[in-house]
Amino acid sequence: MIRDTGQVTTALRRTDLHASLSHPALQSMTFLNEVANRFPNAISFAPGRPYEESFDIEALHRYLRIFCDHLTHDLAYSEEQVCRTLFQYGRTKGIMHQLISRHLAVDEGIEVDPESIVVTVGCQEALFLVLRALRASEQDVLLAVSPTYVGLTGAARLLDMRVRTVRGGSVGVDIEDLITQIHDARAEGTRPRALYLVPDFSNPTGITLNTKVRRTLLQVAAEERLLLLEDNPYGLLRAKGRAQPTLKALDTQQRVLYFGSLAKTCFPGVRVGYVVADQRVQGSENADGLFADELSKIKSMVTVNTSPISQAVAAGKLLEHNGSLLRANAREIKVYRRNLIRLLNGLEARFASVPGVQWNTPSGGFFVVVTVPFSVDDTLLEHSARRYGVLWTPMNHFYNGDGGRQQLRLSCSLLTVDQIDEGLNRLAALFTEFIR
Numbered sequence: 001m002i003r004d005t006g007q008v009t010t011a012l013r014r015t016d017l018h019a020s021l022s023h024p025a026l027q028s029m030t031f032l033n034e035v036a037n038r039f040p041n042a043i044s045f046a047p048g049r050p051y052e053e054s055f056d057i058e059a060l061h062r063y064l065r066i067f068c069d070h071l072t073h074d075l076a077y078s079e080e081q082v083c084r085t086l087f088q089y090g091r092t093k094g095i096m097h098q099l100i101s102r103h104l105a106v107d108e109g110i111e112v113d114p115e116s117i118v119v120t121v122g123c124q125e126a127l128f129l130v131l132r133a134l135r136a137s138e139q140d141v142l143l144a145v146s147p148t149y150v151g152l153t154g155a156a157r158l159l160d161m162r163v164r165t166v167r168g169g170s171v172g173v174d175i176e177d178l179i180t181q182i183h184d185a186r187a188e189g190t191r192p193r194a195l196y197l198v199p200d201f202s203n204p205t206g207i208t209l210n211t212k213v214r215r216t217l218l219q220v221a222a223e224e225r226l227l228l229l230e231d232n233p234y235g236l237l238r239a240k241g242r243a244q245p246t247l248k249a250l251d252t253q254q255r256v257l258y259f260g261s262l263a264k265t266c267f268p269g270v271r272v273g274y275v276v277a278d279q280r281v282q283g284s285e286n287a288d289g290l291f292a293d294e295l296s297k298i299k300s301m302v303t304v305n306t307s308p309i310s311q312a313v314a315a316g317k318l319l320e321h322n323g324s325l326l327r328a329n330a331r332e333i334k335v336y337r338r339n340l341i342r343l344l345n346g347l348e349a350r351f352a353s354v355p356g357v358q359w360n361t362p363s364g365g366f367f368v369v370v371t372v373p374f375s376v377d378d379t380l381l382e383h384s385a386r387r388y389g390v391l392w393t394p395m396n397h398f399y400n401g402d403g404g405r406q407q408l409r410l411s412c413s414l415l416t417v418d419q420i421d422e423g424l425n426r427l428a429a430l431f432t433e434f435i436r
């Protein structure tokens with residue numbers, strides 16, 4: 001194209017770029033952020049972001065100092081070594097693997113060799129690395145409990161990996177449908193490699209799997225030679241009841257790849273996550289090497305290593321609380337509990353007697369799903385924002401095909417109780433317009 005200035009500029013055609021760029025999963029985030037930006041004063045039940053009141057600049061300095069002291073006093077590093085650790089390129093699998101291993105033992109009852117942990121740039125990178133490794137050929141497909149976190153669907157699209165959905169149903173994963181999907185996939189000549197799920201306070205449904213379902217899932221995975229990808233960013237944020245053991249804690253056969261994120265339990269800006277990949281890989285250079293080492297090779301070509309500064313900050317927070325993120329988040333957990341109860345009580349007070357309006361009652365995490373007797377889509381979201389000043393997420397963004405057309409996801413993590421009350425009043429006004 002030639003501009004008036006006579007300058008020649010280059011234009012690229014979308015159709016000449018990777019097909020994933022036109023996929024709804026990749027447009028979903030952009031659309032939702034764009035709506036939020038256009039209505040900055042709306043009360044937003046949309047983002048799954050952590051509570052902001054505990055963000056504290058001083059704490060960043062303190063965490064960094066605690067980590068440096070740990071290197072000096074506990075690990076006997078010289079000043080030069082401490083400097084190199086923070087300033088240089090570093091170990092591809094990360095520098096806080098020992099501390100993550102301790103946290104997993106303390107908070108989750110998961111005992112793993114620190115060598116099987118890869119520290120990543122958020123959990124999102126870990127998902128990408130694992131899918132990259134598992135998609136060896138076109139035949140490899142991923143199973144995912146539906147509705148699914150968009151970041152997973154998006155990562156799979158980037159890698160040209162087909163995602164086949166498994167019904168979540170009322171218990172979080174429909175085991176019968178899982179077996180059907182595995183068999184159907186094989187009958188079609190494809191190879192189901194793994195099932196992705198968020199067993200605790202799922203994004204987007206808020207559902208938690210009970211222990212019996214978890215054990216059955218592990219049994220099916222063993223029988224069907226399937227890996228389980230357990231993504232657990234919200235598990236520590238329990239509002240009521242007893243914690244269920246993670247799939248990884250129950251896993252005696254290395255069937256589970258466990259994904260952790262420090263976005264909600266430290267803060268998102270730290271961009272630290274990890275994957276536990278303790279599976280043995282036959283035929284690797286060092287006999288029976290770890291899957292973590294194969295992932296590390298991919299990471300070395302994607303992000304080289306996770307920022308040591310970020311890891312130092314996250315590690316400092318862990319050290320300050322003797323390895324427990326549960327203790328580190330005592331205050332936040334109270335806020336999330338308070339908010340979730342306020343949201344559920346508020347829904348009850350406003351909609352208990354409204355025919356066709358239903359919602360689930362998660363026992364923790366950030367999300368609640370509301371079902372309504374009218375159609376829910378992006379157009380309704382825009383209308384809700386413009387006319388009523390309230391934002392939420394249409395559930396159909398989390399379905400790989402058609403689904404969730406009469407559902408919306410409410411997130412309560414970022415709001416005050418007054419905002420929750422006012423937001424629900426606005427939502428009630430929107431519902432009244434459409435329920436006649």
Ligand SMILES: Cc1ncc(COP(=O)(O)O)c(C=O)c1O
Pocket residue numbers: 048121122123124125149151198203231233260261262263268272273
């Ligand atoms: C289920 C799930 N997995 C992964 C992530 C990404 O985590 P991170 O910010 O650590 O990349 C999120 C973020 O919201 C999530 O909800």
